[in-house]
Amino acid sequence: MTDTVDEVDLPYDEDASQQKKIEALQERLEVLEAQNEEMRDKLLDANAENNKYQQKLERLTHENKKLKQSPLFVATVQEVGEDGVIIKQHGNNQEALTEVTDEMRDGLEPDDRVAVNNSLSIVKQLDDETDVRARVMQVDQSPDVTFADIGGIQEQMEEVRETVEMPLISPEMFEDVGIDPPSGVLLHGPPGTGKTMLAKAVANETDATFIKMAGSELVHKFIGEGAKLVRDLFELARQEEPAVVFIDEIDAIAAKRTESKTSGDAEVQRTMMQLLSEMDGFDDRGEIRIIAATNRFDMLDRAILRPGRFDRLIEVPNPDFEGRKEIFKIHTRGMNVADDVDFEGLAEAIDDASGADVKAVCTEAGMFAIRDDRTEVEMKDFENAWEKIQQEEDEDEDISRTFA
Numbered sequence: 001m002t003d004t005v006d007e008v009d010l011p012y013d014e015d016a017s018q019q020k021k022i023e024a025l026q027e028r029l030e031v032l033e034a035q036n037e038e039m040r041d042k043l044l045d046a047n048a049e050n051n052k053y054q055q056k057l058e059r060l061t062h063e064n065k066k067l068k069q070s071p072l073f074v075a076t077v078q079e080v081g082e083d084g085v086i087i088k089q090h091g092n093n094q095e096a097l098t099e100v101t102d103e104m105r106d107g108l109e110p111d112d113r114v115a116v117n118n119s120l121s122i123v124k125q126l127d128d129e130t131d132v133r134a135r136v137m138q139v140d141q142s143p144d145v146t147f148a149d150i151g152g153i154q155e156q157m158e159e160v161r162e163t164v165e166m167p168l169i170s171p172e173m174f175e176d177v178g179i180d181p182p183s184g185v186l187l188h189g190p191p192g193t194g195k196t197m198l199a200k201a202v203a204n205e206t207d208a209t210f211i212k213m214a215g216s217e218l219v220h221k222f223i224g225e226g227a228k229l230v231r232d233l234f235e236l237a238r239q240e241e242p243a244v245v246f247i248d249e250i251d252a253i254a255a256k257r258t259e260s261k262t263s264g265d266a267e268v269q270r271t272m273m274q275l276l277s278e279m280d281g282f283d284d285r286g287e288i289r290i291i292a293a294t295n296r297f298d299m300l301d302r303a304i305l306r307p308g309r310f311d312r313l314i315e316v317p318n319p320d321f322e323g324r325k326e327i328f329k330i331h332t333r334g335m336n337v338a339d340d341v342d343f344e345g346l347a348e349a350i351d352d353a354s355g356a357d358v359k360a361v362c363t364e365a366g367m368f369a370i371r372d373d374r375t376e377v378e379m380k381d382f383e384n385a386w387e388k389i390q391q392e393e394d395e396d397e398d399i400s401r402t403f404a
Helices: 005-068 102-106 132-136 154-169 171-177 195-205 225-239 263-280 321-331 343-349 355-371 379-403
Strands: 073-081 084-089 095-098 113-116 122-125 184-188 209-214 243-248 288-294 312-315
Touching: 084 113, 154 171, 154 184, 154 195, 154 288, 154 312, 184 195, 195 209, 195 243, 195 288, 209 225, 225 243, 225 263, 225 288, 321 343, 321 355, 343 379, 355 379
Parallel strands: 184 288, 184 312, 209 243, 243 288
Antiparallel strands: 073 084, 073 113, 084 095, 113 122
16 A cells, blocks of 8 residues: 555654754753853852952951960070079060979070060070071172272282281181281271272172171160170171171271260170170181271270281271372273373372262263263363362361351
8 A cells, every 4th residue: 555645744754853852952952061161160260269268368367366466575585593584575674584384494595585475474485596687787799899990009908808818718828827817907097998899899809708787787775785786797707607797887886985874885885895805705706807997097996906806907098199090090991981081180180089089070070971962971071070079078068067
């Protein structure tokens, strides 16, 4: 029997309908998978955001807890006994007797640093390190000044190299001769003559640890702070030896002792006593060389000038004619100088000028050329620069006399 048309098309239509449903379901599945992937990404982002806020919450909770806690104070152990520990709080020098556990008492010694609370009870023992102010004074990067950059003080330069640099580079020479190398050198003279530049050149030329400080940095308000900083500085130098210690403006702590009874003068004298002890006391100083500089040699105490503390007292005067000419050439090496510049005439014109004055003249001459939109520095620029510097010095003197 032959099938009719209707009977033949019916199964075909049902198959087509099923195919469309399958395709629709597949499309729907792809959409759901895409949505699921999108939701998964959003969940990961939300978790990351949640973790970030959790960390912030923990940090704020920790800070809040710290703010609610009582502050701790730094103190020094003075004496450890059976009845307790005597401590001295930094700042106000208040002494107190506090009890500690047997375990903590066994680990404490005089001069140890501890943290105490408001009740002056020891909370924990602090690391016995040198004062952070001492470590800040250590020069990590050598200055870019060499002995070739210094002019007009050749004799003084050689003395500094013999006193400081040679014992560090060739100590066997002193051993062969059978003498101890010089322990220190004091540079004195008017301002701007190159005393600090000599110290910078030593720091550049040697591999020794270089520690710099200003005398004013050793003057402190509270009793014992200046002396402690001096001890820490030399302890740091002993740890890092061979070392060179440079003390600028040493007159700030080494002035002549007076009968003054004020607490400030007494503290300065205590600091000086500690410096004298460190420079030439009972203990061997080791491979430590000292360079000091001052503009007021007349103010220094005789105790610090004796041999053993400063074996060389070197005066660094203003340069002479040849020295000024040499300094002009040094500071104009990198300048575009015209052919008409006469260094001999300039050195003769600025009689009694310091090395710093010569450098200032060179810098100011370059500024005159820049103002005229020139790249070459001419003789007139140097002459105008010297006149300007002299006028500024005269104005400063007038102001000083006015307020004197």
